[in-house]
Amino acid sequence: MRVGQILKLYPYAEDFFSVLPVTPNPKVTVTEFLLGIEDEVLQDLGQGTEDLIKRFNEFMRQMEQVKKVVDPIRSITIIGGQDKCGNAEDVCLTIRAGEIICIVGPTGSGKSRLLADIEWLAQRDTPTGRNILVNDRIPDAEWRYSTQHKLVAQLSQNMNFVMDLTVSEFLQMHAESRMVQDIDTVISNVINHANRFAGEQFSTDTPVTSLSGGQSRALMIADTAYLSASPVVLIDEIENAGIDRQSALKLLVDKQKIVLMATHDPILALMGNRRLVINNGKISKILTTTDSERRNLTILEKLDQQLTNVRNALRYGESIDRLPETLIGLWGEKVI
Amino acid sequence: MQLVTVAGPPSAGKTSVLLRIAETLQKQDKLHLGVIKFDCLSTRDQELYQNKGILTRVGLSGNLCPDHFFISNVEDCLAWGINRELDMLITESAGLCNRCSPHIRGALAVCIIDNLSGIHTPQKIGPMLKFADVVIITKSDIVSQAEREVFAFKVRQANTGAVITHVNGITGQGALEASRLFREAATFDSLQGCSLRFTMPAATCSYCLGQTRIGVDFQMGNVKKMDLT
CATH class of the missing domain: 3.40.50.300 (P-loop containing nucleotide triphosphate hydrolases)
Structure with missing residues (x-):
């Protein structure tokens, strides 16, 4: 298949070509393009032509795998x-x-x-x-x-x-x-x-x-x-x-x-x-x-919300002179 | 004796990961291990390995290309390991120029890289990553799930055949799993007739031989010019 066609059908092939120091002519086939890369370039790349062709095929196969949907895990x-x-x-x-x-x-x-x-x-x-x-x-x-x-x-x-x-x-x-x-x-x-x-x-x-x-x-x-x-x-x-x-x-x-x-x-x-x-x-x-744990969760969430409100008050520059009744109710008598 | 060649960019966490993997190989498989640590100028990792009861030798390449230094010594290292009756010899070398090619045909080739090195790094690394059988990714505990996935995907694009796995060098998470791959490594009596998976970076110019002066007059041998047009 020609390079241009491949790129159109499988846009991710771009990732393979973009790392190569030479840009392919869209009108040649992939094999022609890879065979045409000069030895010196291959040396710099650290790969041989045959290896590149093998890699290209393997690359496309692997990328197809990514798209494959597997059996959902139940x-x-x-x-x-x-x-x-x-x-x-x-x-x-x-x-x-x-x-x-x-x-x-x-x-x-x-x-x-x-x-x-x-x-x-x-x-x-x-x-x-x-x-x-x-x-x-x-x-x-x-x-x-x-x-x-x-x-x-x-x-x-x-x-x-x-x-x-x-x-x-x-x-x-x-x-x-x-x-x-x-x-x-x-x-x-x-x-x-x-x-x-x-x-x-x-x-x-x-x-x-x-x-x-x-x-x-x-x-x-x-x-x-x-x-x-x-x-x-x-x-x-x-x-x-x-x-x-x-x-x-x-x-x-x-x-x-x-x-x-x-x-x-x-x-x-x-x-x-x-x-x-x-x-x-x-x-x-x-x-x-348990159900009672869930009821307690609601209480804990309310308490947490009140603490969050205190934090927000602090964040927006308000004073923290007054605390919500429920928070004081827990400790107020003992602390003050 | 089993032989594993491990390489990876500097500071990727090679030693930490190897220490963790060695631990499981010693404890679970009762293997007698040896590590040859290749480095450039200095290293203190020898102590770390020895503290774990791993027989260790250090090779410092000094002003030579570390890759060339590695391959000219690896046969002797193998003989040393066999002599000491090791079950497995691991060579650890830093891929300093990304064009390193330390992997030997037939010997389990491992590349260790880290998530923090950036998502374009897998494409930039040459034979050290592209010809590895196993790629171990480190520092996965501090980046987001998405970045981990993208990074692994980029590694997959660079090396479509390798097994990719994550190891945390600090907690050891994943080390047990990776050590199973080390167990599969092939055994060698000698490296005679063996060859590299790919050619090493070339050199031999006047600067290799100690030239320090700059200018065309002093450049001789294997010299390459940039295209600045």
Whole structure:
């Protein structure tokens, strides 16, 4: 096929040609073009002609793979192994798409190992001896190293944007790498949602590196919901940087993600359907969020909102002489 | 003895990742490991490896092209490792000019690069990345999910055949998984008859031989001129 035709049918082929120091004539075929590259240029490139042809074919094949839609993931099952002392972990837990599961436990208890077992699709070959099933079946071994179909996306408090791009350029790039159709709609969806979560608005031409903590987190969540191919989202705390965490989690659930959240913030933890308690390397308890816990969540949220209002008052230069009645009611008599 | 050649740009986290992978290979697979650390002027990584009970030797290339230095010594390194009855020898070298080509046909070739190096970096790196069997991406814990995905995609574009995996050199996350790939490395008795996967960067001009003066009169040998038109 001629270079021009290929570029028209498969625009991403541009990425292959753009790294070469010579620009192809659209009227010649790809093989003619690659055969015509001078030896000296090839030496500089560090590649041979035959190798380039092979690479081109492999490149196109891989890019086609990215576009391929895989079977949606409906559930993940964790079958227990043993704890750090070798005691059995008596667990068989199935998590379904659209569910939020919280993971609690002290530092060093094995939260990260559990998340790593899921990411690695452990088959009794990690220190915990756990088994992970996907859609009730043992997953294909090749999944482990697949970049296109990576099972797990991660969000943590330590993550920052490092690319020197504006919000829209950044999303454009991510969308292109995922080869999504109708890029513009997806981008505007992501930005609208992120802005709704963040409270403080940002525009499409803000550089991603100058977003505030809350704005960054909001954009990361919206971007993961719409643009990440990974069906499982691991969240390591979401700081309360003035973002609407409930709506943010709801978007992930709406997009049928399986959300696993390591958190010790009661407001986040009680938003989950279930809580896994990790102790000494194993899941020692599975708690289902009870009705009274949900009622308490409403109270905690109100309290949190009041604290947020105090923070906002501070932000906008108001005095904090007076606190809301309910906040004083808790402590007032004793403190004053 | 198994042989693994590891290369990557400076400060990508090669040593940290290798220490983590070595840990699992020692603990889980009970392997006796050796590392040859190639560097330019100086390195203190020897201590880090030795503290973990890994037999280590350092090769400093000084004013020579580190790549050429590496390949002229690798056979002796292999013999040294076999002599010491190692199960696996890992060579670690820094790809200082991006045109480095340290990978040997048949030996497991690993390239380590980091997410912070910028999304255009995978395209800029030559044979060191393009001819690797395994690409390990580091510093994934501090960039966003989207950037991680885009970076991995760019690596995939640069090397369509390699296995791409993430390792956190600080916490060791992913090291166990990557160590499974190291276990697959081929064994060698000698490197006789073996060849590089691609030619190394060329040199041999008057400056290679110590010339310091600037000007056409002093340029001899393999000299190349820029096109500034």
